[in-house]
Amino acid sequence: MTYKNKSSLKNSYKSLPSIFFAAQNPEQSDNPKCVLYNKELAKELWIQELLPAENAHNLLSGNILPEWAKPIAQAYAGHQFWYPNMLWDGRALLLGEWETPEWKVVDIVLKGSGKTRFSRWGDGRATLKAMLREYLMSEAMNGLWIASSRSLAVVKTWNIVQREQQVEGAILTRIMSSHIRVGTFEYAKNFATKNEMKSLIDYTIERHYPELSKRKNPALWLLEHVIDVQINLVIQWLRVGFIHGVMNTDNTSISWETFDYGPCAFMNGFHSDQVFSSIDTNGRYAFGNQANIILWNLSVFAWTLTEFIDEASINSVLGTIWEHIHSAWLVMMCQKLGIQNPLSKDEALIRELLSWMQDIWADYTNTFLYIWWNTQVKNIEIYSEERFVAWQNIWKKRVSIQTWGFENARQSMKQYNPIYIPRNHIVEEVLDTAVLWDYTEFHLFLEILKNPYVYRENTEKYMENIDGFDEQYQTYCGT
Ligand code: AMP
């Protein structure tokens, strides 16, 4: 790869037709203090010179706008649950795009920097606890090797935010390869001219998939690529027990990243109907429904492109999505079980394990750990149950007949089965102490989550699933 001498700033989103954004300055925030600054990420992006930690409180609260920042609110619509809605950025602003010396381009976005003209009834603010939560969860996903938006900093303010109670406000700096969403295309389909939509397609391809720009039918290639990356992403969520919680189309990125960490949470006891979000009463975004929902969201994306792709091609692409999801899921589950070359009959083996786990709400993370590792796992008694032992014997035989043998299979399982996930009770514990100004536990937990595939001594408490906690646990969007 060739390196540039210098990083540079761009405001390329502003080259799109004006219907896609509106210039908008952040509101002033009271007495901002930087409580988290992601030095590793800053270094990785070579961004220290632009946003030095010493001045982060001013720059990353939006109180001082450097010359390069040309803040805009982005236009998008989206299906929230089943219902289409006009949305726009109501509490986020894109300051600009940063191009690293390795040519990587990322958005720098402030979330919670005050009202925009699209805030509707909202206050444009975010709570400190919710922004700390986004920081923790997004960095945990990155540690799990799952594509995600990243968090550069959290700046606490003295602006009081009214939620159920009055709480402290904060602003998060989100880094992401772009904030173009399925919802951006829905907005364009409904409100833009054909030429304006074409500009959005061209811009998206240029930014994310430049290799497609020379193809004969770039829109079709774009559709196929987005289907591919989004399916892979959701399959990775299923690998680690992640429940996004609000897979609305505006929260499905056109790039390959997980983002919008509102009511997300990790599942402990396995149940495909597991839901934590307080508003998801019908389980639309339940753990086991996420593959169906990504299919739904991708179908919406396909619909937005109907002026650029003929019907037969769209039908043919959509017609194979389910098969695509299913085979990606099978491959992933086989990786979790150390099965080298998945066969269709392996599905029965996987389903029997999941069914046993679901019947007794066995811990998802720890069960896979037990299978490859056998030690350090709590509540080990359940693994003496007849049904599990019978399953394990069949699995051992299946794995042992492979050319790479049992030991290699076990070794390979390490990289697909994390030892640590952000367990809900610990997430809540560290956030509750952090909002009271004690970040010690938060940082300890974050360190562990950055490296979740490597065991550390004396960390048993992070591996425990506390009985009864998840039954009561609820997460919230209105943060
Ligand atoms: P989200 O639930 O974060 O995906 O947001 C959905 C929509 O609600 C987006 O248009 C947000 O900008 C808007 N929104 C969420 N919270 C607020 C808030 N506190 N103030 C203004 N707009 C908000």
Ligand code: MG
């Ligand atoms: Mg959103």
